[in-house]
Amino acid sequence: MAEAAFTQERAQAVLENAGHPSADLLSFGENAVFAAGRLVIKVGRGADLLDRARREVRTADWLAKHDVPAVRSAESEVRLVDGHPITYWQRLPESLRPAEPADVAPLLRLVHALPEPDFGLPPRDLLGGVERWLRLAGDAIDPADAAFLRARKDRLAAAVTDLVPHLPRGPIHGDALPRNVHIGPDGPVLVDLETFSSDLREHDLVVHTLNRDRYGVPAAAYTSFTDAYGWDVAEWEGSEVLRGARETAGCAWVAQHAAANPAARVEFRRRVASLRSGDATVRWYSF
Numbered sequence: 001m002a003e004a005a006f007t008q009e010r011a012q013a014v015l016e017n018a019g020h021p022s023a024d025l026l027s028f029g030e031n032a033v034f035a036a037g038r039l040v041i042k043v044g045r046g047a048d049l050l051d052r053a054r055r056e057v058r059t060a061d062w063l064a065k066h067d068v069p070a071v072r073s074a075e076s077e078v079r080l081v082d083g084h085p086i087t088y089w090q091r092l093p094e095s096l097r098p099a100e101p102a103d104v105a106p107l108l109r110l111v112h113a114l115p116e117p118d119f120g121l122p123p124r125d126l127l128g129g130v131e132r133w134l135r136l137a138g139d140a141i142d143p144a145d146a147a148f149l150r151a152r153k154d155r156l157a158a159a160v161t162d163l164v165p166h167l168p169r170g171p172i173h174g175d176a177l178p179r180n181v182h183i184g185p186d187g188p189v190l191v192d193l194e195t196f197s198s199d200l201r202e203h204d205l206v207v208h209t210l211n212r213d214r215y216g217v218p219a220a221a222y223t224s225f226t227d228a229y230g231w232d233v234a235e236w237e238g239s240e241v242l243r244g245a246r247e248t249a250g251c252a253w254v255a256q257h258a259a260a261n262p263a264a265r266v267e268f269r270r271r272v273a274s275l276r277s278g279d280a281t282v283r284w285y286s287f
Contacts, residue, residue, distance in 0.1 A: 005136075005260060006045045008032060011084070014043050018081045030194075030253075035091060039074055044085040053078045053085035055119070056194040060089075062117045063193070068110050070190040071182070092182050092189060099181035101208055101221045103188040105228035107173075107181065111190075112201050114171045124174050124197035126160075126245050127153045133256040140258035140265060145272045149252050152275065156245040163238040166231075167201035176204040177211060179286075205233035206242040214247070214284040251275060254287050263287070 008025060011032030015023050023034035023041060032043040044053055057078060063070040075088040130153045134146045173180070174195030182189045197203075212222040226232040233239050251271040257264035267287050274282035 006032075007260065011043045014082045014084045014086070015041065018079060018086055038091050040071075040089040040091045042087045042089065044087075047080060047083045047085070050078065050080055050085045052194055053087050055121075056196070057087055058119050059117070059121075059193045059196045062119070063190070066110075066114055068114070068190065069107065069186070069188060070193065092191070093184045096183050096185065099178035099183050099188060101178055101211070101217065101225035102228045103181050103183060104176055104178055104208075105225050107188055107190050108176055108204050108229060111171055111173055112167070112204070116170065116198060121171060121196055121198035124172060124195070124199035124203050126174075126203070126249050127157050130249060130252040133252040137255035137258045137268075141255050141268060145268075146255075148272065148276060149248060149255075152244075152248050153252075156241065156248060159241045160245055163200065163202075163241060165200045165202060165238070166233075166236045169200060170198060172197050172199055172201055172204045174199075174203060175207065177207055200238075200242070202233050202236060202238065202242055205229065205231075206239055206246060209234050209239065210243055210246055210250075213280060214282075215286060216283060247271075247275060250284070257287065 008028050011028070011034075012023075012025070015021075015032075015034055018041075020034070020036050020041060023036040026033045026035050026040070030045065034041045034043070042053075044050070057073045057076060060071060060073040061076070064072055071092065072090045073088065074090045079086045130149060134141070134149060137146070173190060173193070174197045175192060180190065180192045182191050208217075208222060208225050211217040212219060251268065254264050254268045254271060258268050264287060267285055270282065271284055274280075274284070
Protein backbone atom coordinates (compact mmCIF):
# COMPACT_ATOMS: atom_id res chain seq x y z
CA MET A 1 0.00 0.00 0.00
CA ALA A 2 1.33 3.44 -0.94
CA GLU A 3 2.24 5.82 1.86
CA ALA A 4 -0.31 8.54 2.53
CA ALA A 5 0.91 11.94 1.43
CA PHE A 6 1.99 14.23 4.24
CA THR A 7 0.39 17.54 3.39
CA GLN A 8 -0.28 20.73 5.32
CA GLU A 9 -3.93 19.73 5.49
CA ARG A 10 -3.04 16.32 6.92
CA ALA A 11 -0.77 17.89 9.54
CA GLN A 12 -3.47 20.38 10.52
CA ALA A 13 -5.99 17.57 10.96
CA VAL A 14 -3.55 15.62 13.15
CA LEU A 15 -2.99 18.68 15.29
CA GLU A 16 -6.74 19.24 15.67
CA ASN A 17 -7.12 15.64 16.83
CA ALA A 18 -4.36 16.31 19.36
CA GLY A 19 -6.43 19.13 20.82
CA HIS A 20 -4.93 22.17 19.09
CA PRO A 21 -7.51 23.38 16.54
CA SER A 22 -6.31 26.98 16.35
CA ALA A 23 -2.56 26.54 15.86
CA ASP A 24 -0.88 28.55 13.09
CA LEU A 25 1.44 26.91 10.56
CA LEU A 26 4.99 28.33 10.75
CA SER A 27 6.81 26.05 8.31
CA PHE A 28 6.33 22.84 6.38
CA GLY A 29 9.20 20.53 5.52
CA GLU A 30 10.42 17.33 7.13
CA ASN A 31 7.98 18.32 9.89
CA ALA A 32 4.97 20.59 10.01
CA VAL A 33 5.70 23.27 12.62
CA PHE A 34 2.89 25.18 14.29
CA ALA A 35 2.63 27.99 16.84
CA ALA A 36 0.04 27.74 19.60
CA GLY A 37 0.33 30.49 22.18
CA ARG A 38 3.64 30.10 24.01
CA LEU A 39 4.26 26.72 22.42
CA VAL A 40 5.73 25.51 19.15
CA ILE A 41 4.35 22.13 18.11
CA LYS A 42 6.04 19.85 15.58
CA VAL A 43 4.14 17.15 13.71
CA GLY A 44 6.36 14.49 12.17
CA ARG A 45 5.72 12.81 8.84
CA GLY A 46 5.12 9.31 10.18
CA ALA A 47 5.35 6.80 13.01
CA ASP A 48 8.75 5.66 11.77
CA LEU A 49 10.12 8.97 13.07
CA LEU A 50 8.88 8.44 16.64
CA ASP A 51 12.27 7.36 18.01
CA ARG A 52 13.94 10.33 16.36
CA ALA A 53 11.41 12.68 17.92
CA ARG A 54 12.06 11.18 21.36
CA ARG A 55 15.80 11.57 20.88
CA GLU A 56 15.36 15.19 19.83
CA VAL A 57 13.59 15.99 23.09
CA ARG A 58 16.30 14.22 25.11
CA THR A 59 18.94 16.13 23.16
CA ALA A 60 17.30 19.43 24.03
CA ASP A 61 17.31 18.55 27.72
CA TRP A 62 20.97 17.48 27.49
CA LEU A 63 21.99 20.74 25.80
CA ALA A 64 20.15 22.67 28.53
CA LYS A 65 22.16 20.78 31.15
CA HIS A 66 25.38 21.92 29.45
CA ASP A 67 24.14 25.51 29.02
CA VAL A 68 24.34 25.39 25.23
CA PRO A 69 22.02 28.04 23.75
CA ALA A 70 19.36 25.91 22.09
CA VAL A 71 15.61 25.57 21.87
CA ARG A 72 14.13 24.03 25.04
CA SER A 73 11.53 21.31 25.20
CA ALA A 74 8.18 22.15 26.80
CA GLU A 75 7.13 18.55 27.42
CA SER A 76 9.26 15.43 27.81
CA GLU A 77 6.56 13.10 26.52
CA VAL A 78 6.28 12.57 22.76
CA ARG A 79 2.72 11.87 21.63
CA LEU A 80 1.76 9.68 18.67
CA VAL A 81 -1.47 10.93 17.12
CA ASP A 82 -2.96 9.31 14.00
CA GLY A 83 0.43 7.78 13.30
CA HIS A 84 2.38 11.05 13.60
CA PRO A 85 4.80 11.97 16.42
CA ILE A 86 4.09 15.29 18.08
CA THR A 87 6.62 17.24 20.16
CA TYR A 88 6.20 20.41 22.20
CA TRP A 89 8.71 23.25 22.47
CA GLN A 90 9.07 26.56 24.26
CA ARG A 91 8.37 29.31 21.78
CA LEU A 92 11.33 31.62 21.22
CA PRO A 93 11.05 35.42 21.14
CA GLU A 94 10.74 37.05 17.74
CA SER A 95 13.94 36.89 15.73
CA LEU A 96 15.88 40.14 15.66
CA ARG A 97 17.45 39.40 12.27
CA PRO A 98 18.30 36.50 9.98
CA ALA A 99 21.23 34.41 11.16
CA GLU A 100 24.53 34.63 9.30
CA PRO A 101 27.16 31.90 8.88
CA ALA A 102 29.36 33.63 11.48
CA ASP A 103 26.53 33.21 14.03
CA VAL A 104 26.66 29.44 13.62
CA ALA A 105 30.37 28.98 14.30
CA PRO A 106 30.43 29.79 18.07
CA LEU A 107 27.51 27.44 18.65
CA LEU A 108 29.32 24.67 16.79
CA ARG A 109 32.43 25.22 18.85
CA LEU A 110 30.32 24.66 21.98
CA VAL A 111 28.67 21.54 20.58
CA HIS A 112 31.95 20.12 19.32
CA ALA A 113 33.46 20.46 22.79
CA LEU A 114 30.71 18.38 24.45
CA PRO A 115 31.20 14.84 25.75
CA GLU A 116 28.96 12.05 24.56
CA PRO A 117 25.51 12.07 26.23
CA ASP A 118 24.52 9.12 28.40
CA PHE A 119 21.54 8.24 26.17
CA GLY A 120 23.69 7.79 23.06
CA LEU A 121 23.54 9.56 19.73
CA PRO A 122 23.40 7.68 16.41
CA PRO A 123 25.82 8.19 13.54
CA ARG A 124 24.85 10.93 11.09
CA ASP A 125 22.76 8.94 8.65
CA LEU A 126 22.91 11.60 5.99
CA LEU A 127 21.82 9.30 3.19
CA GLY A 128 19.33 7.24 5.18
CA GLY A 129 16.29 9.17 3.98
CA VAL A 130 17.12 8.96 0.27
CA GLU A 131 15.17 5.77 -0.41
CA ARG A 132 12.08 7.00 1.47
CA TRP A 133 12.14 10.38 -0.30
CA LEU A 134 12.45 8.75 -3.72
CA ARG A 135 9.65 6.35 -2.87
CA LEU A 136 7.40 9.25 -1.87
CA ALA A 137 8.18 10.95 -5.20
CA GLY A 138 6.66 8.01 -7.06
CA ASP A 139 5.89 8.66 -10.72
CA ALA A 140 6.48 12.42 -10.37
CA ILE A 141 10.18 11.93 -11.16
CA ASP A 142 11.95 10.08 -13.97
CA PRO A 143 12.77 6.49 -12.88
CA ALA A 144 16.21 6.94 -14.44
CA ASP A 145 16.86 9.89 -12.13
CA ALA A 146 15.78 7.84 -9.13
CA ALA A 147 18.10 5.01 -10.19
CA PHE A 148 20.96 7.49 -10.65
CA LEU A 149 20.49 8.86 -7.13
CA ARG A 150 20.28 5.37 -5.61
CA ALA A 151 23.55 4.37 -7.25
CA ARG A 152 25.20 7.64 -6.23
CA LYS A 153 23.95 7.15 -2.67
CA ASP A 154 25.46 3.65 -2.46
CA ARG A 155 28.81 4.78 -3.86
CA LEU A 156 29.14 7.76 -1.53
CA ALA A 157 27.94 5.84 1.54
CA ALA A 158 30.83 3.43 1.01
CA ALA A 159 33.30 6.28 0.48
CA VAL A 160 32.20 8.06 3.68
CA THR A 161 33.10 5.02 5.78
CA ASP A 162 36.70 5.25 4.52
CA LEU A 163 37.24 8.91 5.46
CA VAL A 164 39.99 9.83 7.91
CA PRO A 165 38.75 12.83 9.94
CA HIS A 166 40.81 15.87 10.79
CA LEU A 167 38.76 16.65 13.91
CA PRO A 168 37.90 14.28 16.79
CA ARG A 169 34.60 12.49 16.36
CA GLY A 170 31.76 13.36 18.71
CA PRO A 171 28.43 15.18 19.03
CA ILE A 172 27.35 17.27 16.04
CA HIS A 173 24.23 19.20 15.12
CA GLY A 174 24.02 17.46 11.75
CA ASP A 175 22.30 20.28 9.83
CA ALA A 176 24.20 23.31 11.09
CA LEU A 177 23.00 25.99 8.72
CA PRO A 178 21.91 29.56 9.47
CA ARG A 179 18.28 28.55 8.96
CA ASN A 180 18.65 26.41 12.09
CA VAL A 181 19.91 29.29 14.22
CA HIS A 182 17.53 31.81 15.79
CA ILE A 183 18.82 35.25 16.72
CA GLY A 184 17.00 36.33 19.87
CA PRO A 185 17.62 39.11 22.40
CA ASP A 186 20.23 36.95 24.16
CA GLY A 187 22.07 35.98 20.99
CA PRO A 188 22.13 32.98 18.63
CA VAL A 189 20.20 29.84 19.61
CA LEU A 190 20.31 26.41 17.95
CA VAL A 191 16.99 25.01 16.74
CA ASP A 192 15.86 21.87 14.88
CA LEU A 193 17.80 19.32 16.92
CA GLU A 194 16.46 16.18 15.24
CA THR A 195 19.66 15.51 13.28
CA PHE A 196 21.94 15.61 16.35
CA SER A 197 24.40 12.75 15.96
CA SER A 198 27.78 11.46 17.02
CA ASP A 199 30.02 11.37 13.98
CA LEU A 200 32.56 13.34 11.98
CA ARG A 201 32.59 16.94 13.16
CA GLU A 202 33.32 17.83 9.54
CA HIS A 203 29.65 17.17 8.71
CA ASP A 204 28.76 20.44 10.46
CA LEU A 205 31.31 22.37 8.42
CA VAL A 206 30.89 20.94 4.92
CA VAL A 207 27.31 22.22 4.76
CA HIS A 208 28.73 25.73 4.67
CA THR A 209 30.91 25.04 1.64
CA LEU A 210 27.78 23.78 -0.10
CA ASN A 211 25.86 26.88 0.95
CA ARG A 212 28.56 29.03 -0.61
CA ASP A 213 28.86 27.06 -3.83
CA ARG A 214 25.23 26.05 -4.47
CA TYR A 215 22.98 28.49 -2.62
CA GLY A 216 24.60 31.83 -3.30
CA VAL A 217 26.10 32.60 0.12
CA PRO A 218 28.82 35.22 -0.47
CA ALA A 219 32.43 34.12 -0.17
CA ALA A 220 33.00 36.79 2.49
CA ALA A 221 30.25 35.27 4.64
CA TYR A 222 31.84 31.85 4.29
CA THR A 223 35.22 33.29 5.32
CA SER A 224 33.61 34.88 8.36
CA PHE A 225 32.35 31.43 9.34
CA THR A 226 35.72 29.72 8.96
CA ASP A 227 37.46 32.55 10.81
CA ALA A 228 35.01 32.28 13.70
CA TYR A 229 35.28 28.49 13.84
CA GLY A 230 39.06 28.45 13.42
CA TRP A 231 39.44 26.02 10.51
CA ASP A 232 38.35 25.70 6.88
CA VAL A 233 37.03 22.20 6.16
CA ALA A 234 37.67 22.75 2.43
CA GLU A 235 41.35 22.14 3.23
CA TRP A 236 40.50 18.58 4.27
CA GLU A 237 40.87 15.88 1.61
CA GLY A 238 37.55 14.26 2.58
CA SER A 239 35.54 17.41 2.01
CA GLU A 240 34.36 16.51 -1.50
CA VAL A 241 33.04 13.12 -0.39
CA LEU A 242 30.94 14.59 2.41
CA ARG A 243 29.78 17.35 0.09
CA GLY A 244 28.71 14.80 -2.50
CA ALA A 245 26.72 12.87 0.07
CA ARG A 246 25.03 16.06 1.22
CA GLU A 247 24.15 17.02 -2.36
CA THR A 248 22.67 13.58 -3.00
CA ALA A 249 20.50 13.83 0.09
CA GLY A 250 19.47 17.38 -0.79
CA CYS A 251 18.39 16.35 -4.26
CA ALA A 252 16.37 13.38 -3.03
CA TRP A 253 14.76 15.47 -0.28
CA VAL A 254 13.20 17.77 -2.88
CA ALA A 255 11.91 14.74 -4.78
CA GLN A 256 9.45 13.84 -2.01
CA HIS A 257 7.55 17.08 -2.71
CA ALA A 258 7.47 16.60 -6.48
CA ALA A 259 4.13 14.80 -6.64
CA ALA A 260 2.22 17.68 -5.07
CA ASN A 261 4.26 20.73 -6.03
CA PRO A 262 5.28 21.75 -9.58
CA ALA A 263 8.03 24.03 -8.23
CA ALA A 264 9.60 21.05 -6.48
CA ARG A 265 9.62 19.11 -9.75
CA VAL A 266 11.46 21.96 -11.45
CA GLU A 267 13.99 22.25 -8.65
CA PHE A 268 14.52 18.48 -8.54
CA ARG A 269 15.28 18.37 -12.25
CA ARG A 270 17.72 21.27 -11.87
CA ARG A 271 19.56 19.53 -9.05
CA VAL A 272 19.74 16.07 -10.55
CA ALA A 273 20.91 17.46 -13.91
CA SER A 274 23.76 19.30 -12.20
CA LEU A 275 24.81 16.12 -10.39
CA ARG A 276 24.67 14.10 -13.60
CA SER A 277 26.85 16.66 -15.41
CA GLY A 278 29.24 17.08 -12.49
CA ASP A 279 28.78 20.85 -12.65
CA ALA A 280 29.38 22.14 -9.12
CA THR A 281 28.60 25.73 -10.14
CA VAL A 282 24.89 25.28 -10.92
CA ARG A 283 22.87 27.38 -8.49
CA TRP A 284 20.35 25.52 -6.37
CA TYR A 285 17.37 27.21 -4.75
CA SER A 286 16.03 26.58 -1.27
CA PHE A 287 12.70 24.87 -1.16
